Amino acid sequence: MRFSVSDYxxxxxxxxxxxxRNAQGGLVEGVLDCADRAIAIRQIESQHCIPIRLDMIEAAKPAEAKASKPHALQRKLRLLSSPEAATPSQSLKIPHGQLLIFTEQLAHLLQAGMTLDEGLSVLGKRLKHPRVEQMTHTL
Structure with a gap:
């Protein structure tokens, strides 16, 4: 079997x-050529926009990404269902208003097709409340 660099x-x-959404709240739409979803999200964020929806144009989705996601999700669900995760510490108390903003924005990102990891990463960078940042890191 021969491997050609030009083929790659x-x-x-x-x-x-x-x-x-841009900084003024306006809707921005477009098409990006990126190696993967994470790079596409970073490109959108570099334009000072918050991604609402991101879909790969059906051509060639990486098979390895599909195969690895269920295992990672199962591991995270086990961690979240552990007794330590069921009782948040005092240091993670978040004001009701901040929690409402966080959950609404996370719901929008998940509905847009982002994975939980991607959504938490975006919100951790965007929401500047220290406890929210700590919570996204913990999750």
Missing amino acids: FSAPMPQFTYRA
Whole structure:
């Protein structure tokens, strides 16, 4: 079997369609050529926008990403269902208003097709409340 470098570099880059909100709250839509979903999210964020929806244009979804996600999700669910996770510490108390904003924005990101990891990462960077940042890191 021969491997050609030109074959590797000539492979088409996956494309993602996106919808995002800019700093003024306006809707921004577009198409990005990125190696993966995480890079697409970073590109949208680098434009000072908050991703609302991000979909890969059906061409070639990486099979290994699909295969590894259930195992990671099961591990996280086990961690979240542990007794330590059931009783938050005093240091993680978050004001009701901040918690409401956090859950609404996380719901929008998940409905847009982001994974839980991606949504938590985006919110951890965007919401500047220290306890919210700590909570997203803990999750």
